[in-house]
Amino acid sequence: MQININDLSKIYPNGKKALNNINLEIGNGMFGLLGPNGAGKSSLMRILVTLMEPSTGTASFNSFDLHRDRKEIRSILGYLPQDFRFFSKLKTWEFLDYAASLAGIRSKQMRKNKVDEWLEKVGLFDVRERDANKLSGGMKRRLGIAQTLIGDPKIIIVDEPTTGLDPEERIRFRNILSEISQQDVSIILSTHIVGDISSVCNNLALLNNGELAFKGTPEALIEKAKGHVWQVSTSGYEYDLIKDKYAVVSTIPTQEGWDVQLIGDGSQLSNAIEIEPNLEHAYVYFMEKASETI
Numbered sequence: 001m002q003i004n005i006n007d008l009s010k011i012y013p014n015g016k017k018a019l020n021n022i023n024l025e026i027g028n029g030m031f032g033l034l035g036p037n038g039a040g041k042s043s044l045m046r047i048l049v050t051l052m053e054p055s056t057g058t059a060s061f062n063s064f065d066l067h068r069d070r071k072e073i074r075s076i077l078g079y080l081p082q083d084f085r086f087f088s089k090l091k092t093w094e095f096l097d098y099a100a101s102l103a104g105i106r107s108k109q110m111r112k113n114k115v116d117e118w119l120e121k122v123g124l125f126d127v128r129e130r131d132a133n134k135l136s137g138g139m140k141r142r143l144g145i146a147q148t149l150i151g152d153p154k155i156i157i158v159d160e161p162t163t164g165l166d167p168e169e170r171i172r173f174r175n176i177l178s179e180i181s182q183q184d185v186s187i188i189l190s191t192h193i194v195g196d197i198s199s200v201c202n203n204l205a206l207l208n209n210g211e212l213a214f215k216g217t218p219e220a221l222i223e224k225a226k227g228h229v230w231q232v233s234t235s236g237y238e239y240d241l242i243k244d245k246y247a248v249v250s251t252i253p254t255q256e257g258w259d260v261q262l263i264g265d266g267s268q269l270s271n272a273i274e275i276e277p278n279l280e281h282a283y284v285y286f287m288e289k290a291s292e293t294i
């Protein structure tokens with residue numbers, strides 16, 4: 001699957017420009033869309049899943065065009081929205097059976113096989129007889145994933161998927177997507193949590209205030225932050241000064257004060273040492289840089 005996004009912009013009726021001239025190429029595998037709240041991620045997702053029209057620009061999914069082939073695009077799409085909720089009285093397996101029939105699986109036996117397969121995959125087989133709306137938060141989220149994926153979509157779009165999940169659930173979720181990403185599918189994972197992306201996405205884009213701040217591999221992003229991440233051991237008094245002047249990524253208490261990791265030019269600080277950036281450092285670095293130019 002190849003998704004091309006060309007000059008896409010979105011201006012809401014109240015004049016808010018949520019997306020400004022976005023250009024992106026997304027191939028097979030997992031693609032991370034990273035950005036703070038309000039960056040424009042949901043607006044972009046909603047356009048790609050044909051729930052909303054862009055103001056200008058277009059996108060294509062292989063040979064399907066966003067404006068011309070909306071029905072065809074929907075037939076190969078699995079979308080898990082940020083606020084996935086259901087108010088059904090169905091049992092867990094019935095809910096998935098219903099999702100499978102909506103996805104066009106007509107044969108009852110085939111649906112049963114698919115439902116059992118997905119109940120196993122997301123770890124809900126043992127609670128299959130439980131009313132879907134009585135599942136725990138994490139289980140509901142997993143049911144959401146299963147209903148998104150049961151029709152074998154070629155394009156999978158998940159918006160802030162790990163919100164409200166505990167660390168174990170997060171890892172389970174990542175593993176499911178990462179397994180599926182080995183096939184001929186494109187998965188777009190939108191999140192403001194760097195950890196959701198770091199281990200699983202080969203490519204990513206950073207959105208900030210409707211603008212594309214970066215696109216490329218996680219390694220390329222990290223490379224750009226080299227020389228801008230510093231660590232310093234400091235007392236309480238100095239810490240306040242540092243907080244005012246630098247973006248602080250982490251603060252670890254020590255016997256004397258704090259070990260602080262910061263973004264900026266740390267060479268001006270006594271005893272500061274330059275450290276190797278990780279993806280979280282690079283993300284903060286880019287957000288800081290972008291906010292300076294706005």
Ligand SMILES: Nc1ncnc2c1ncn2[C@@H]1O[C@H](COP(=O)(O)OP(=O)(O)OP(=O)(O)O)[C@@H](O)[C@H]1O
Nearest residue numbers: 012014016018035036037038039040041042043044
């Ligand atoms: N229907 C709307 N009318 C006007 N402005 C909107 C509308 N929907 C979103 N916005 C604004 O557009 C900007 C981008 O919002 P969007 O929801 O796409 O961002 P996001 O990155 O998904 O953030 P979040 O994770 O908080 O949803 C925000 O400033 C938001 O307030």
